[in-house]
Amino acid sequence: MEKIVVANLKMNMTAAYVNNYLNGIKEDINTKKVVICPPALYLPYFVRKKYSVGAQDCFYVDEGAYTGCISANQIASMGIKYTIIGHSERRQYFHETDNIVNKKVLNALENDLNVILCIGETKEEKDMLKTDKILKRQLINCLRNVNENKIENVIIAYEPIWSIGTGLIPTMKEIKSTTAYILEIVNSLYPDKKVKILYGGSVNEKNIESINKIDNLNGVLVGGASLDPHKLRKIKEVVLG
Numbered sequence: 001m002e003k004i005v006v007a008n009l010k011m012n013m014t015a016a017y018v019n020n021y022l023n024g025i026k027e028d029i030n031t032k033k034v035v036i037c038p039p040a041l042y043l044p045y046f047v048r049k050k051y052s053v054g055a056q057d058c059f060y061v062d063e064g065a066y067t068g069c070i071s072a073n074q075i076a077s078m079g080i081k082y083t084i085i086g087h088s089e090r091r092q093y094f095h096e097t098d099n100i101v102n103k104k105v106l107n108a109l110e111n112d113l114n115v116i117l118c119i120g121e122t123k124e125e126k127d128m129l130k131t132d133k134i135l136k137r138q139l140i141n142c143l144r145n146v147n148e149n150k151i152e153n154v155i156i157a158y159e160p161i162w163s164i165g166t167g168l169i170p171t172m173k174e175i176k177s178t179t180a181y182i183l184e185i186v187n188s189l190y191p192d193k194k195v196k197i198l199y200g201g202s203v204n205e206k207n208i209e210s211i212n213k214i215d216n217l218n219g220v221l222v223g224g225a226s227l228d229p230h231k232l233r234k235i236k237e238v239v240l241g
């Protein structure tokens with residue numbers, strides 16, 4: 001199975017630290033299968049050094065009067081191949097709805113980007129046994145009108161919100177059954193298509209061996225641990241061998 005590691009650096013690092021980081025990750029991380037998503041401002045540093053790179057977000061219009069936004073079209077014009085869309089932090093702090101996420105997904109695919117679409121449930125939803133319902137709703141809404149010719153350019157990242165940055169992760173059995181459910185929904189929407197699925201939420205160099213054994217996963221989406229080049233390298237070694 002084709003595997004990838006996606007590093008979401010979020011809104012971390014100042015310019016001086018980016019250089020340290022680039023020195024720290026060096027050539028062994030420079031593979032198409034490790035996608036680094038730095039703050040937008042620093043994308044060119046990574047592009048220039050030929051890393052496989054992704055944006056953390058994009059807007060749903062190609063260009064125009066949208067102060068502060070960057071578009072999928074602009075991202076693609078830099079030779080960048082990936083963008084994260086619908087991260088729970090975007091949904092929480094910037095009030096992005098499934099509808100907005102859907103518009104972004106459609107526009108990013110139109111611009112030939114690979115989309116890392118994040119979905120996941122809150123702790124409250126999990127406790128109320130609503131996880132499946134929430135994930136199904138997010139998938140149906142966020143993938144609305146995505147053409148079957150484009151669906152294989154979407155990578156689903158299952159990120160339980162309660163697991164992000166908390167050190168808490170679902171049991172391996174839960175990750176397996178929830179990601180199997182996600183694949184079942186995607187397959188019902190797009191029969192015969194192969195969509196990749198990642199797990200994200202408190203992935204680190206210690207739990208990666210167990211997570212990597214879950215056979216329906218194509219890899220992981222890593223936040224905090226990816227800020228440390230040694231931890232990212234260890235995760236990469238386990239996932240990519």
Ligand code: 13P
Pocket residue numbers: 008087159163164165166167200201202203221222223224225
């Ligand atoms: P952490 O790995 O820090 O929990 O973050 C996960 C995440 O949100 C990746 O997108």
